[in-house]
Amino acid sequence: MTLKRLALLLSMVLVLVLVASYWLLRTLVIIPMLEREVAALQWHETLTVQQWLTQQQMVVTELAASPGYRDWASLVLAGQPAPLTFSRGEEVALLYQPDLSLTGFSAREPLVAEQFPLLAAGAPYVRARLMPAMLPETAMERTGLLRSGNQLYSFSASTVCAGRGLGCSLGYLLLLKPLPRAEMAQLFDRLGIRVEVRAATIDDQTLPRLFEISGFDEPQQVRNLLLNDALSRGGWVITIEHAAMVSRGVEKREWIAFALLLVLLPATNFLLWRVFVTPIEFGSAQLRQMEREQHYRKLPVKLYVEEFRHLLNAFNGLISRVEKQRQQLQDLSQTDALTGLANRRGLDYFCEREWRRLCRARYGGAVLMLDIDDFKAYNDEFGHQAGDECLMAVAREIKRVARRGEDIACRYGGEEFCIIYVEIQPDTMEKLAESLRHHVEVLNKSTAVIKRHLTASIGVALVDPGVDLGKQFNNFEQLIRIADQQLYLAKQQGKNRVKLWRMRAEAPQNQKA
DSSP states (O other), X not given: OOHHHHHHHHHHHHHHHHHHHHHHHIIIIIHHHHHHHHHHHHHHXXXXXXXXXXXXXXXXXXXXXXXXXXXXXXXXXXXXXXXXXXXXXXXXXEEXXXXXXXXXXXXXXXXXXXXXXXXXXXOHHHHHTTSOOOBTTBOOEEEEEEEETTEEEEEEEEEEOSBTTBOTTSEEEEEEXXXXXXXXXXXXXXXXXXXXXXXOOGGGGGSOBGGGOOOOSSOOSEEEEEEEOTTSOEEEEEEEEOSOOXXXXXXXXXXXXXXXXXXXXXXXXXXXXXXXXXXXXXHHHHHHHHHHHTOOOOOOOOOOSHHHXXXXXXHHHHHHHHHHHHXXXXXXXXXXXXXXXXXXXXXXXXXXXXXXXXXXXXXXXXXXXXXXTTHHHHHHHHOHHHHHHHHHHXXXXXXXXXXXXXXXXEEEETTEEEEEEESOOHHHHHHHHHHHHHHHHTHHHHOTTOOSOOOEEEEEEEEOTTOOHHHHOSSHHHHHHHHHHHHHHHHHTTXXXXXXXXXXXXXXXXXXX
16 A cells, blocks of 8 residues: 555544544533533423412412401401401402301402302312311411312412411411413513413323422423322423423534535645655655665655654764765775875776866876886885885875875875876976976985985876867876886986876877977
8 A cells, every 4th residue: 555545544534533533422422411401401491480380379378478368367257257458469268167168258259159169168178188287376377279170279278366376276268369371471481481381181190290300301392291289180281392402413513514524634635645645755766766876865855743854864864974984985995005095996986087077178187107216125125114104205295296186196006106187287297297206306305214315207198288088098097008108218217207298289299208
């Protein structure tokens, strides 16, 4: 598998992992958390309905404990009938003897006691279920809800006392106040809670009881709750339609997020290619090219990942060390250990490199061959160490006249040396050759390591600037042979002299001097 395919696969896997992670997070964490919050909010809405009903019962209790009702009940039960003279609302007052027989009734017209058969003429034991316990020295009361016909009332039943906390066995006062359906729905609608009320039927007995629930585990859009009265009869069915609800379906904004994730796929792929794939492919191609060429070099790659930069720096540092060691090995392989000059291998490398350039540019050049006269006798007389010191002293003089970067001086073999000059003028070459011969001749005076007088014979092959060397010669070896021939002539003619062969630009021919 190629790196590009792997990057594409990784980017696709990344997007799929993001989608799957979001879906799992949504299903296992987000939606359950939202459902709990919505269920809590729905419970608070339901609790508001409970509190309103409780408040209506408290209102009836406060009315029953008011002085007007208390005094009216005391007078009627004491045998002094008296009408209710204070302003009242829609409440219905029923007064009972201790045996729960109806003694007094007061209500706004056209209500009459016969409209409440359970309370007026029904069995006393049924009414007893609505009444509080009668304690002679303590006022008692009981509140709740009571259904009569299709109407639901909040009621307050209390014992009637002759005085404050005294003689509380005169009878019972039952005060009813109707719960208005329409007003209830309008009130909760203003609070943002949609509530509908209907009379309960026998089929509604399986519904949850409003005052028996203490919380919701799961949210529901619509809840039907049963409101029983104090006699455990179904009173109302309260339907609460909650506005807050959790949708398990994929919403529009989530589809937009999924679309953005699809857009993220090529963006992620581009980022992976830019940051990872492209540098690695470029580096791999460079390494393959280096392997083919067998020439290793530093990688010029711009990397964005720090670890890749460390790896690149380590590779480039390794290449630098290898190149430095290679150069050192090359220098050692091309350098004479004794004199520090180039050896024959270094000379061959120089000739191969410079020959084409010299032929193309026609700068001219020269080859100088130097041989120490009678060196074998010197070596036999003073020993090999003195001979080596002599060679090193002559090499120092050669370095003095071959200091330019484009020149090369080498130990050609034994006591023989070779210097190749590139881009040199003829008169300058003649002066350099003569100067070198002279400095060798006075070495025994300028340095103490030379035991006796030394001389050197020099042969020079000189080519003037402008000469087309490519037509006359094939390589530097031919010029070296010519310079060596001139050296041989210098030896034959008495040593300690310079012999020069010159090829002129205007009329190429052999010239001897």
